[in-house]
Amino acid sequence: MLRRLTTSIIPSRGVKQLVNIKWVRPEYVPAYKQERSGDLEALPKIPTNAVPEVYALTDELKDAPESVKKIFSVEHLGKKEYNALVKKELINRVRRHQYDDNTAETRIARITGHIRCLQDTMEKFPRNVKAKQTVQELIDKRKKLLKFLRQYDYKKFEWLLEKLNLEYKAHPETYYKLSRKESLRKLTEMHCEDIRRNKLADYRNLLESQQGPFLKQKLEALKFIKSEQIELQLPVTVSEQDIKKVEEQLEDWRIKDEIKQQARKKKRNILLD
Structure with missing residues (x-):
């Protein structure tokens, strides 16, 4: 009782009483979102009359009428064929030659196509746990490949990021738990730095x-x-x-x-x- 009375009469001295700083917990962003994954664009625009490669190479479809070609186009096929076209379009941006399927840049392009297809799925079905786990695993795998390419061929790394419209977000060196006390300390330091900068100006x-x-x-x-x-x-x-x-x-x-x-x-x- 006496302690409560003394604290109410004599206010505690500190930065909290001198500086009015309000802390708001930052909004949670899932790992599969583009803000955290580093993807700066969504799915590439593929025309609805595009035909998958499996059917496009057949001689029968070349001479078939337009109504038959429309049945085998992306507009009437399933999600699997559309995702394959997305991966092919991204791989064609970075592949060295026609038979390039296993270099670091083609593997990153293939994984990027898979990630963006799963991101589109998660936007429609955010409770799909299996797709969420898969896209997080693929993002981590792509980060490892990008780290390898950045270490051994930086020029190609920059070129790949530009071609695929990516932003490299490496794993943080140190992990720390978000807390109100630590955030208030950093906000106070920023506030004091602003005061110092204004006085110097x-x-x-x-x-x-x-x-x-x-x-x-x-x-x-x-x-x-x-x-x-x-x-x-x-x-x-x-x-x-x-x-x-x-x-x-x-x-x-x-x-x-x-x-x-x-x-x-x-x-x-x-x-x-």
């Missing part, structure tokens, strides 16, 4: 505003010293180069100051509008 602006009058006084002082030394027939310690240097600095400050004044006027006009 204000101090820099103050010094820059005082630079102009200081350069004017310096220029007048140098000219006065030179003229006095010439009149008194003393050795001249102020050269013409020193005076020109100060004049150039003063001119640069005037140009920067005019630009800042114009920017402030535009900002003020925008706020008034």
Whole structure:
């Protein structure tokens, strides 16, 4: 009872009482989502009248009428044939030659096609546990292959990411549990860093505003010293180069100051509008 009374009378001192920071738990994103997997595009656009390779190579279908070809097209076939066309389209982007089926880039392209087909399935059926496990395993397998390719052939790694429209997201080096205390500590550090940066910017602006009058006084002082030394027939310690240097600095400050004044006027006009 006494402890409760003392804590209510004497507030505890700390950052939490000085800085008003609100912590919100981040939204959970499943591993199969494009934000975490690194896929920057969905399924490639395949025309509905496309015919799978198994049927396209037959001589009977070449001479068949359009109605028969339409029956064997992607529009009337199942999901399995459509997924095969998706994988083939991605493999054709990166394959070296016609019989290239087992290099690192073709394997990554095949896995990417499978991943994107499963991602489309998960969007329609988010409770499909088997598809969820499979797509997570494939994403981890693709990360290992990308890590291998990045280590041994970086140029091809960059080229592959561009062709397949991928973003490499490696496994984190350290795993830590998300907690409210740790997040508040990081938010407090970010808040203090913003305060420090703003104070430094204000101090820099103050010094820059005082630079102009200081350069004017310096220029007048140098000219006065030179003229006095010439009149008194003393050795001249102020050269013409020193005076020109100060004049150039003063001119640069005037140009920067005019630009800042114009920017402030535009900002003020925008706020008034």
